[in-house]
Amino acid sequence: MRNVFIAVGGSGTKVAEALVRLLAIGFPTRQENGILTSGGDSLQIWRLDPDRNSGAAVSLGKAIKDYEELQGLLNGASRGAGLASSRWAMDLDTHVRHLDPLQLPRTVDSDNSVKKLGGILDSRYGGIKSSLPFLAPFYEQKDLEVEIDRGFYQKPFIGAAVMAVFAESLRDENSPGGKACSLTGFQNVSTNFFLCGSLHGGTGASGVPIMGKYLGSLKRQNQSWDWRVGACLLTPYCVPPQPPFGALREGSPTSQQIDDLVKTHGDKPAFAGLTIEDKRKLVEQILLGFFAEPEAMEARARQGLAYYRDHSVDYFDELYLAGKPEPDKLKVWSNGGESQSNPLNSAEVVAALGALNFFARAGTNNPESYVIPTSTPDLNSEKMRLRDLPGYVVGQTEIDPERVFLATAVMHHLVTKQIPWEIAAKGFPKELDQLRKVYEGNEERKLEDFTRLSAAASLLAKTIMTTLDPNPQLTIGWSGEDSSRIWPYLSNDSGSVKEVTAKTARKFFSKEARGELDLGESSIRVTTFEFGEWCPKSAEFTRGEYLRLIWHNLLTRAHKRLRQEGVQ
Amino acid sequence: MLAFLLQSFDFLQLFLDSCDDEGCEDTALNWVITAVVVAIVVSLLVLVFKWVKKYLAINIVQKAWSRGQTVVLFITGLLPVLVALVIIWYSVRNFFNYVGFGGLLKGIVFSWLLYVVFAFTGHLLSPWRREIL
Numbered sequence: 001m002r003n004v005f006i007a008v009g010g011s012g013t014k015v016a017e018a019l020v021r022l023l024a025i026g027f028p029t030r031q032e033n034g035i036l037t038s039g040g041d042s043l044q045i046w047r048l049d050p051d052r053n054s055g056a057a058v059s060l061g062k063a064i065k066d067y068e069e070l071q072g073l074l075n076g077a078s079r080g081a082g083l084a085s086s087r088w089a090m091d092l093d094t095h096v097r098h099l100d101p102l103q104l105p106r107t108v109d110s111d112n113s114v115k116k117l118g119g120i121l122d123s124r125y126g127g128i129k130s131s132l133p134f135l136a137p138f139y140e141q142k143d144l145e146v147e148i149d150r151g152f153y154q155k156p157f158i159g160a161a162v163m164a165v166f167a168e169s170l171r172d173e174n175s176p177g178g179k180a181c182s183l184t185g186f187q188n189v190s191t192n193f194f195l196c197g198s199l200h201g202g203t204g205a206s207g208v209p210i211m212g213k214y215l216g217s218l219k220r221q222n223q224s225w226d227w228r229v230g231a232c233l234l235t236p237y238c239v240p241p242q243p244p245f246g247a248l249r250e251g252s253p254t255s256q257q258i259d260d261l262v263k264t265h266g267d268k269p270a271f272a273g274l275t276i277e278d279k280r281k282l283v284e285q286i287l288l289g290f291f292a293e294p295e296a297m298e299a300r301a302r303q304g305l306a307y308y309r310d311h312s313v314d315y316f317d318e319l320y321l322a323g324k325p326e327p328d329k330l331k332v333w334s335n336g337g338e339s340q341s342n343p344l345n346s347a348e349v350v351a352a353l354g355a356l357n358f359f360a361r362a363g364t365n366n367p368e369s370y371v372i373p374t375s376t377p378d379l380n381s382e383k384m385r386l387r388d389l390p391g392y393v394v395g396q397t398e399i400d401p402e403r404v405f406l407a408t409a410v411m412h413h414l415v416t417k418q419i420p421w422e423i424a425a426k427g428f429p430k431e432l433d434q435l436r437k438v439y440e441g442n443e444e445r446k447l448e449d450f451t452r453l454s455a456a457a458s459l460l461a462k463t464i465m466t467t468l469d470p471n472p473q474l475t476i477g478w479s480g481e482d483s484s485r486i487w488p489y490l491s492n493d494s495g496s497v498k499e500v501t502a503k504t505a506r507k508f509f510s511k512e513a514r515g516e517l518d519l520g521e522s523s524i525r526v527t528t529f530e531f532g533e534w535c536p537k538s539a540e541f542t543r544g545e546y547l548r549l550i551w552h553n554l555l556t557r558a559h560k561r562l563r564q565e566g567v568q
Numbered sequence: 569m570l571a572f573l574l575q576s577f578d579f580l581q582l583f584l585d586s587c588d589d590e591g592c593e594d595t596a597l598n599w600v601i602t603a604v605v606v607a608i609v610v611s612l613l614v615l616v617f618k619w620v621k622k623y624l625a626i627n628i629v630q631k632a633w634s635r636g637q638t639v640v641l642f643i644t645g646l647l648p649v650l651v652a653l654v655i656i657w658y659s660v661r662n663f664f665n666y667v668g669f670g671g672l673l674k675g676i677v678f679s680w681l682l683y684v685v686f687a688f689t690g691h692l693l694s695p696w697r698r699e700i701l
Contacts, residue, residue, distance in 0.1 A: 420632035426698040429622070429631040440698075505626035514626070528627040 001030065002191045003090070003359045006046045006099075006211060009203030011234050011348070012196040013056035016045050018344060018352035020063040023089045024070055024463045026408045026551050029359045031395040035552045038090040039544065041359065042083075046097040046181065048197075048207050050115065050149050050162075055341025060096065066459055068094050073456040074544035086544030088456075101166035101207070102149060103176035118144030120162050142252070142288050147281070152202025159206030167214040183218070190226040194355045198234040199304035200297040208233065209312040216315025228317045230358040233304070235323030236297040237347035237381075238476065240330045244268050247289035258283045269332055297327075320354035322347055324381040328476050344467065346384040346477030353401065357392035383479035386468075387520045403558035405482070406519040409464060409489035410526070411551045412457045413500050418528040421450040431528075434535035453543055461490035485519050504528050516561065523561040524554055583675055585668025595662045599671060602663075603679035606652045611686035614645040618696070633699050642687055649679050 007016040023043070028036035045064075047057065068084040075086035085091040102115045117139070122132050135144060143158065152159035169175040173184060193215050197204025208231050219227040244265040261283045265271060271279050285291070301323075313319060324347050379388050386402035393399065420428065425439030425446050439446035465487070470480035488496035503515030506527045516523040534553050536545055580596035581587065587596075618633070618641060625631035657663045657672045667675065691700050 418628055420629050420634075423632055423634035424698075426701070427632060427634060429628060430695070431628055431631070501627060501629075508624065508626075528629070529631075532628045 001041045001359070001361075002186070002189055003029075003041060003043045004046060004186075004191060004193045005043060005355060006048060006193060006195040007060070008048045008195060008197030008207035008211065009201050010049070010051070010054055010056045010342075011198040011201060011204050012208075013047055013049065013054065013060050014342065014344060014348045015196045015232065015234070015351040015355070016047070017056070017060045017063045018348040018467070019043075019355050020045075020060070020067050020092065021344075021463050021467045022349070022352050022356065023092070024063075024067050025405065025460065025467070026089065026411075026548075027353075027356055027401075027404055028394050028399060029090065029356060031397070035548060036394055036397060036399075036555060037087070037548050037552070038359075039087040039548060040091075042091040042093070043359075044093045044097065046099055048099040048101060048211060049203055050100055050102045050152070051203075052098060052100060052149075057096075059341065059344075064092065064094050064096065066463060067092055070456055070459045070463075071544070073452045073459070074547060075542050087542050088544030088547050097180045099166075099177050099180050101162050101177070101203075104165060104169050105172065105175045115147055115149040116145055117148055117158055117162065120148070120165060146285065146288065146290050152206065159202040160210065161206075163206045163210040167210045170214060186225070186227070187222070188225055191228070192359050192361070193227060193229045194358050195229070195231040196234070196351055196355065197231075198236075199301040200236050204234070205300065205304045209308060213312060213315045228358070228361070229315060230318040230320070230355075231316050232320040232322055232351045232354040233308070234347065234351055235301045235321060236327045237322070237324040238328040238330055238342070238345055239294040239297060241332070242294065243286045243291050244270055245286065247291075248287045253284055253287040257287065261287070318358055320351070320358070322351040322354060324477070325379075326381055328382060330476075331472075343472060343474055343476045346381070346475070349467070350389060353390055353392060356399075360392060360394045362393040380479070382477060383470075384477050385479050385520055386482045387522075400522065400558075402482075402520045403522045403555055405464065405468075405486060406489075406517070406522050406524060407551050407554040407558055408460060409486045409519070410517050410524055410554050411547060412460055413489045413497075414504070414526075414528065414531045414554075415547065415550065416454055416457045417497050417501065418504065418531060419450075421446070429532075431532035432535075434533070434537075438535070438539045449543055453547070456543065456547070464490060482520060489517070504531075518561055521561050522558050524558045526554065526557055583671040583678075584666055585670045586666060589666070592666050595666045596671075599657075599663055599667050599675055600678070602656055603653065603675045604682060606649055606656070607679045607682035608686055610645050610649045610652070611683050611690060613648070614641060614687050615690045615694075617641070633696070635700055638691070638696075638700050642684060645683060645687060646680055649683050650676055653679055 005016055005019060007013045023038055027038065029038040029041050031037070032040055045060075047060070049057070051057070064084075067089075071084035071086040071089065071092070073086075074088045083091055084094050102120060104120065118132065118135065121135055121144075122130055146158075148158060148162065152162070166177055170177045170181060170183070172178050173182070195208045195212050195215075197208040199205055212229055212231055215227070215229045219225065219229060245261060258280050262271075262276070262279045265283070266276075266279050271282065274282065308319070328345060330342060386405055389401040391398050391400045419432065419435070425436050425443060426441075428436035428439075439449075465483060466474050468478055468483040468486065469475055470478045470483065488500055491497070500517065503513065503517055504527055505514045506512070506529060507514050511527065511529070513525045513527045516525050518524075531550065531553075534550050535541075536549055580593050580600065583596045583599050584592055587593070618638075622631050622633070653672070653676050657667060657675070663671075688700070691697055
């Protein structure tokens with residue numbers, strides 16, 4: 001199945017990063033020969049954002065690079081250019097299609113060279129006449145003059161107009177956006193399009209409904225194409241701090257005011273790396289009120305939802321809503337660009353799970369309605385646990401995120417620590433019979449597999465920890481209990497290895513494991529002897545296929561832990 | 569054939585320091601038989617030890633024996649052969665008197681060789697042959 005994730009704005013891009021991380025960790029979207037996997041599906045990521053170099057885009061790029069490396073380590077000989085592919089996880093097109101809503105067809109080179117709202121709305125391509133006279137009743141001069149290449153400052157009234165022009169331009173395959181999407185390649189191909197953006201932001205709030213409407217209308221016109229369009233809307237789940245100073249109540253700033261403020265605040269982090277001219281521009285922008293206002297987010301989200309109800313909902317097959325009862329508070333104010341590098345939020349992971357549910361075609365049971373799942377009443381959204389994450393369904397199997405994390409972590413331990421890689425394969429005991437047959441007489445393959453599986457396991461460990469670690473530089477919204485519980489499975493420290501090994505040991509005169517490998521409310525009981533027998537039947541398997549089989553078997557063994565009294 | 573060789577006087581004489589009295593061939597034969605029995609017993613003990621270790625292994629890594637580990641086990645088995653033969657040699661007057669120190673050393677080397685052959689053969693006849701070849 002082909003999947004397209006359309007990340008709209010900064011929040012959407014962070015969710016794309018979370019999605020790539022979850023796929024790397026092993027979250028499945030389908031069943032193949034009874035094995036839960038995402039391998040065999042493909043994913044393209046489109047990024048709809050005027051801010052090309054945002055911190056979120058940089059983080060997404062890093063996550064994709066890690067994913068590509070992981071897939072490279074796990075695949076066999078065949079590897080398509082630009083396609084991160086193995087049988088471990090979904091094939092990912094590593095080239096993120098950047099859809100810049102400010103890149104519109106030009107009649108002359110000077111068109112839209114400075115990215116201002118007035119310029120964009122007055123784009124005159126394809127015989128369109130000047131629209132400036134019609135803009136005056138709707139926009140103030142300062143709105144038309146503001147530079148919008150770093151986003152729409154959480155002002156949908158700016159974003160919606162720009163996005164509408166952009167969506168129109170997509171109909172032309174030769175426009176910059178049309179070329180990037182290349183939608184003709186999706187005709188007659190079953191595809192899941194999933195959009196994600198915030199309800200309260202500028203880019204997300206305006207981009208998701210307009211792109212959804214565009215794709216939804218194409219789908220309606222061509223029902224045989226088997227397209228599905230879904231979206232996840234993020235309600236305010238984190239709030240930025242106030243800018244270093246407030247906006248003017250009325251009027252325009254004087255040159256003296258700007259100079260004074262540059263002198264006072266020019267050394268603050270928000271102005272880091274800017275030239276004096278850029279600092280003056282930023283001061284002017286803030287004074288004119290072009291920045292995200294935390295107090296207005298909730299109201300904007302409410303308006304956004306009302307808009308969906310009245311105008312957009314029919315274009316989507318499924319709509320998901322993710323948010324937090326109490327938004328997390330960000331510490332650093334930023335005007336976008338690379339400095340806007342927010343840690344991965346647990347709400348973004350929730351939204352990514354929505355995308356996985358959609359890609360798995362699980363549906364919400366009732367095509368006539370959309371479901372808004374609610375969290376448990378005792379959820380502390382500042383300190384979430386994996387058990388608080390919503391599950392989803394693949395085929396008939398319910399996927400519990402906590403168990404997925406546990407299965408991957410245990411797999412990491414078993415593959416790297418419980419196979420006697422250092423001895424000749426012909427000396428493998430009978431429990432590793434299948435692997436012995438594969439490696440006997442082919443020690444080079446064994447050595448290569450060990451080296452690459454170890455490197456892949458390290459990458460998996462890094463991905464898991466950087467997704468859950470409550471270090472504020474990395475993530476926000478996690479309790480930290482899960483990351484500390486999962487660490488021993490991923491660690492090379494001899495104490496941790498010994499502890500886990502003891503639990504996977506077989507009881508004397510019994511086939512049962514001595515202990516349970518647990519995480520939160522989930523646990524797995526497995527001996528290394530059982531693990532040793534898990535191997536693909538054919539000798540021609542990729543490392544990814546091998547890991548996927550191990551992971552699947554572990555996941556099917558994972559169960560809810562019985563709570564002992566007084567012990568959590 | 570082997571039994572014939574073991575009983576040949578020339579061969580038995582190798583294990584005697586002095587053969588001035590009548591019946592020294594019998595002492596030599598007893599000493600050779602002792603060396604053979606010790607080699608068989610120790611090699612069996614070594615094989616049983618390995619089987620028990622494998623049987624009681626609580627995980628795959630413990631159950632898997634590298635060639636190096638097996639060689640170390642073989643070498644370790646040389647010690648009980650030595651100790652057993654020294655004790656027997658010292659405690660049996662005829663061995664002490666006729667076999668002598670030179671015969672003791674030759675007996676030990678002979679027993680070691682047999683022990684290694686038996687232990688190795690034991691591995692060859694078991695599924696563990698892959699661990700040493």
